[in-house]
Amino acid sequence: MNHDPFHWGRPSQETYGGYNYNIANASNHQQESQLDNFPKVHSQQPIITGTSVVSLKFKHGIIMAADNLGSYGSLLRFNNLERLIKVGSQTVVGISGDISDLQQIERILHELEIEQEIYDSDGGHHLRAPHVHEYLSKILYNRRTKMDPLWNAVIVGGFNDDGTPFLKYIDLLGVTYTSSTLATGFGSHLAVPLLRQLIPNDIDYENIEEDEARKVLENCMRVLFYRDARASDKYSLVTIKSESNEGESTPKKLSYNHETELKVEGQSWKFAKDISGYGSKQL
Amino acid sequence: MTSIGTGYDLSNSVFSPDGRNFQVEYAMKAVENGGTSIGIKCKDGIVLAVEKIINSKLLVPGKNKRIQTIDKHIGVVYSGLLPDGRHFVNRGRDEAQTFKSFYKTPISVPHLMDRLGIYVQNYTCYNSVRPFGVVSIVGGIDDDGPHLYMIEPSGACWGYTGAATGKGRQTAKSELEKLDYETITVKEAVKTAAKIIHQAHEDNKDKDYELEISWISLEETKGRHEFIPEDLLAEARKFAEEEDEEDEEEEEDDEEMES
Numbered sequence: 001m002n003h004d005p006f007h008w009g010r011p012s013q014e015t016y017g018g019y020n021y022n023i024a025n026a027s028n029h030q031q032e033s034q035l036d037n038f039p040k041v042h043s044q045q046p047i048i049t050g051t052s053v054v055s056l057k058f059k060h061g062i063i064m065a066a067d068n069l070g071s072y073g074s075l076l077r078f079n080n081l082e083r084l085i086k087v088g089s090q091t092v093v094g095i096s097g098d099i100s101d102l103q104q105i106e107r108i109l110h111e112l113e114i115e116q117e118i119y120d121s122d123g124g125h126h127l128r129a130p131h132v133h134e135y136l137s138k139i140l141y142n143r144r145t146k147m148d149p150l151w152n153a154v155i156v157g158g159f160n161d162d163g164t165p166f167l168k169y170i171d172l173l174g175v176t177y178t179s180s181t182l183a184t185g186f187g188s189h190l191a192v193p194l195l196r197q198l199i200p201n202d203i204d205y206e207n208i209e210e211d212e213a214r215k216v217l218e219n220c221m222r223v224l225f226y227r228d229a230r231a232s233d234k235y236s237l238v239t240i241k242s243e244s245n246e247g248e249s250t251p252k253k254l255s256y257n258h259e260t261e262l263k264v265e266g267q268s269w270k271f272a273k274d275i276s277g278y279g280s281k282q283l
Numbered sequence: 284m285t286s287i288g289t290g291y292d293l294s295n296s297v298f299s300p301d302g303r304n305f306q307v308e309y310a311m312k313a314v315e316n317g318g319t320s321i322g323i324k325c326k327d328g329i330v331l332a333v334e335k336i337i338n339s340k341l342l343v344p345g346k347n348k349r350i351q352t353i354d355k356h357i358g359v360v361y362s363g364l365l366p367d368g369r370h371f372v373n374r375g376r377d378e379a380q381t382f383k384s385f386y387k388t389p390i391s392v393p394h395l396m397d398r399l400g401i402y403v404q405n406y407t408c409y410n411s412v413r414p415f416g417v418v419s420i421v422g423g424i425d426d427d428g429p430h431l432y433m434i435e436p437s438g439a440c441w442g443y444t445g446a447a448t449g450k451g452r453q454t455a456k457s458e459l460e461k462l463d464y465e466t467i468t469v470k471e472a473v474k475t476a477a478k479i480i481h482q483a484h485e486d487n488k489d490k491d492y493e494l495e496i497s498w499i500s501l502e503e504t505k506g507r508h509e510f511i512p513e514d515l516l517a518e519a520r521k522f523a524e525e526e527d528e529e530d531e532e533e534e535e536d537d538e539e540m541e542s
Contacts, residue, residue: 107387111380118352119376 046098046151048072050083051230052187053094053155054220056195057165057180057205058213061241061254062157064094065217067224068261069232076232082260084238085109088117088127090158090254092238093136096184097152097172105150108139129158129166133176141174149173153184158240159254165205180205183220186228191220210241222264233264294410306414307407310363310436313416317362318349318492319451319483321459322420323476324431324444328469328500329422331360332476334451334484335493350497350510354379356389357423358497358508362449364416371419374402392423392430396440404438418448424499424506451483458482469500473511477519478526494520 048070055064070078083102085093087109095102112135116127133156143150149172160166168178180202181195198216199205217237224231239257291297292305299305318334333349350360353375361368378398382390399421406414414436420443422431433446445459458479467475476496484492496516499508511519 107384111383114355114380118355120348120351 044148046101048077048099049230050081050096050099050102051228052183052185052191052224053083053096053153054183054187054191054195054217054224055094055155055157055167056182056199056208056213056217057167058208058210058241059206060165060210060243061159061239062092062165062167063210063213063217063237063239064092064155064157065221065235065237065262066094066096067221067232067235069230069234070099071230074229076230079232079234082236084236084258086238086256086258087113087132090240090256091127091129091132092157092240092256093132094155094157094184094238095152096154098150101150101152105136105139105152105154109136128161129156129168130160132156132158133166133168133170137170137174137176140170140172144172144174155182155184157238159242163242186231187220187224190223190227194220194223210239214239218265222266225264225267233267235262235264236260237262295406295413296408296410304407304437307437310414310416311418314363314418314436314448315450315452317364317417317449318487319447319449319455319480320349320360320362320418320420321448321455321476321479321483322360322422322431322433322443322446323459323462323467323472324422324429324464325467325469325472325500326465327429327502328424328498328504329358329429329431330469330472330476330496330498331358331420331422332480332494332496333360333362334449334480334487335495336487337491337493344493348495348510350495352508353395353421354383354389354423355507356425356499357392357395357421358499359419359421360495360497361417361419363418367415368417368419371399371403371415371417375399375421378402389425391425391427392421392432393427393442395423396421396430396432396434400434400438400440402438403434403436403440407437420446420448422499423508424501429499447479447483449483451480451486454486455479455483469498469503473498473515474519474522477516477523481520481523481527494523 050070051067053064053066055062064084066083068079068081069076070081081099083095085106087093093109095105113127136154136156140150151172153171155167155169157167167180167182168176169182170176180199181192183191195216198212199208221235225233237259241255243253243255289299291299295306318336320333323330331350335349350358351372352358353372359372359375375395378395379390403415406412416436419434421434431443431446432440433443433448434440444464445462447455447459462475473496477494480494496519497508497510498504499506
């Protein structure tokens with residue numbers, strides 16, 4: 001393995017011959033020359049980015065976390081971003097990906113909130129997570145069809161009309177899916193397996209207490225900080241839960257709790273002294 | 284000088300020889316028959332209240348709200364032709380949203396009133412339109428603290444500490460003049476507003492009314508315009524009715540002493 005940063009991960013030429021750029025259509029050499037035929041297009045790749053959003057359902061609600069970092073490429077440019085946005089009184093939207101697009105989505109959501117919750121809301125109808133999700137998915141899909149996507153992966157958390165927890169994903173392609181354990185970006189590789197140890201099947205969230213869910217989520221944030229070079233150890237966490245006893249049919253009292261400036265606890269960097277080079281060699 | 288039969292009252296955009304625009308004055312007449320609306324500017328916020336006349340027993344109590352929200356931090360109440368008022372509010376919402384999409388910051392109350400003043404005034408300038416048949420009381424909190432404005436069909440738009448319009452405005456105004464605006468808080472003003480609306484209703488006693496009160500305060504509502512909670516409204520209404528009875532008893536006592 002060649003450890004030169006510019007050739008990292010490539011088979012050495014002496015042993016394997018020249019690198020074949022056509023493997024799995026992985027070449028971007030040809031594409032770049034084709035792109036030269038196009039006018040310069042901005043906003044077709046993310047600039048400042050936020051990494052994973054991690055979330056899961058539990059018995060009485062949902063819990064979601066995202067760190068406060070905004071990266072400019074590999075530069076950790078901003079460390080005070082808030083990527084968990086409250087919409088209405090009982091919905092949270094966690095956004096990863098491009099930060100300027102995040103801000104645009106934030107404005108769109110606040111406009112939605114004003115139109116639906118503030119103007120003449122005497123009908124008793126509330127803006128809930130499924131509505132926010134459907135609306136957002138339409139916006140993201142619409143932008144993707146214009147070949148000018150909002151470069152984000154988003155998780156919407158809250159409650160259904162019947163009071164059960166709601167968690168659903170949307171990304172820049174307009175793809176949506178739901179699960180009791182959801183994460184975007186690196187988190188979908190690193191955090192979801194950990195979350196699924198707690199909740200193997202979607203329905204199992206009904207047996208999970210809040211503190212169990214929180215513990216696993218905190219662990220996910222730690223693992224992400226260890227392994228994701230674009231993650232920070234300062235993060236925000238939102239818990240939305242209904243405070244009613246089981247079997248009660250009366251309207252449930254909902255609480256929305258937004259904690260900021262949380263720190264990844266219990267870090268251990270003992271293994272770090274054994275790492276040399278790019279980590280592939282163990283002493 | 285009477286306006287009838289002179290021809291100067293038939294169109295906007297035409298002055299009478301003594302310098303009046305009769306259409307605007309007639310619009311004020313439409314307002315003078317509407318349910319009383321008041322606004323109070325307190326040291327920590329704004330209270331708006333309205334006497335909502337019940338035109339039919341079939342209307343659902345507590346619905347069909349008369350106080351509306353222009354933006355999170357701005358509320359409005361009006362007397363006069365209700366559809367005109369709703370159009371006015373819609374325009375206010377458009378202005379507030381446009382401002383926000385331009386400048387990414389909520390509109391300040393004085394600036395919104397500037398824009399709405401221009402809009403209302405425009406309806407006095409063309410013979411193809413008629414002026415607004417409402418007087419609106421707009422209140423809000425921004426970076427400079429609480430603001431209260433009242434805007435008339437002419438487009439005239441003034442800042443007030445206490446504002447009243449509609450049928451019982453004279454009674455309401457004389458009550459509002461008694462308040463100390465330097466010290467009054469929204470919590471106190473809610474009760475006062477209930478009392479003033481109750482007193483103003485004396486002029487219109489043959490019809491039932493429903494009380495509507497909203498407030499904006501940094502402490503109570505985090506700077507948002509909201510209706511006051513149900514229990515506070517019930518308390519305020521009870522307070523207003525009890526005060527009313529006490530006053531009546533006092534009057535009776537006075538009469539007894541006189542005789």
